[in-house]
Amino acid sequence: METTAPYVAKLEAEKSASVAQLLMQCARLWNGRGLAAMAARTGIPVREAHTRLFPHIDLAGTRATAIAERAGISKQAVGRLLEDLEGWDIVERLPDPADGRAQIVRWSAAGRRGLLEGLALLQAQEAEIRERLGAAELEALRRLLLDLREILRDTCDPV
Amino acid sequence: METTAPYVAKLEAEKSASVAQLLMQCARLWNGRGLAAMAARTGIPVREAHTRLFPHIDLAGTRATAIAERAGISKQAVGRLLEDLEGWDIVERLPDPADGRAQIVRWSAAGRRGLLEGLALLQAQEAEIRERLGAAELEALRRLLLDLREILRDTCDPV
DNA sequence: CCATTTCGTCAACACGGTTGACTGTCTGAG
């Protein structure tokens, strides 16, 4: 395609060098891949927003508010996502016996099964990529990303 | 925080090993950093959605539809973003003399200035990160991401 | 006992994307 903009052409040598863009592209591709595989296997249209809740739902059950805190989003947003998960029989919401205001969010039996399947699936995908990219390379990438995250965290966000 | 969910603990050894998550986190941090710097310097609340248009606006001017195609989003979405950019005097929309239906989207004088400033700013940020992470490391990261993108592209998305 | 905090929900909004319907212009076949 000859239609590339001039200033882009100027940057062409280092165009795909925009590490920021590469990061975003890879992240989206990898993530989308996982969700697609999940949808294909289970038929449940879990979206990325739901998956970000998963690490914060304790096997013993967790309060909705606690999930919101840990996930770093508002309890209202969590509430809506939990509605979906409950509808898909991935999660149950029980009244908290210790606090009449609160709910305990718990994995359902199906949810626990799905969770394990999902984790296995993600590991399989990572293994596939490892095979193609090379084990050493993937490990190097992981290490670089960890370092990068550290740097980005304490040089830009003052939180 | 002792509240980590059990299955997360199980994965703790390789927790931050979820390369997919690391990618997303780094991408968000880096990106947010750029936008924040831009907003701080110019006061213009450019958002990520706008910036994704920039590489596709040719210095000689580009049709709105062409921008949409190149950016991979609908022309309606592009139209709304261009409204913002025009309002901020970053871009001008002129009738295309060769086609009464079409518009030519062109950088305004202020837009060209801002663009150069922005590019310089991003380069400065990348330089700062290069200094912290190491030049060789950043280059290695870039190369790995390029390879990874290639792999992700032709093993998952059949488009 | 009562003021205050906390839990979860409802309602409204912002943003970034979509699709469908529409107007107006261009273009090519007859």
Added chain:
DNA sequence: CTCAGACAGTCAACCGTGTTGACGAAATGG
């Protein structure tokens, strides 16, 4: 030359994911 069809851009409606603010009900502590 004309006219059917393709194309450019807009308007309106919708979805998904997040946000705030207001609220009722339950818990808590002086």
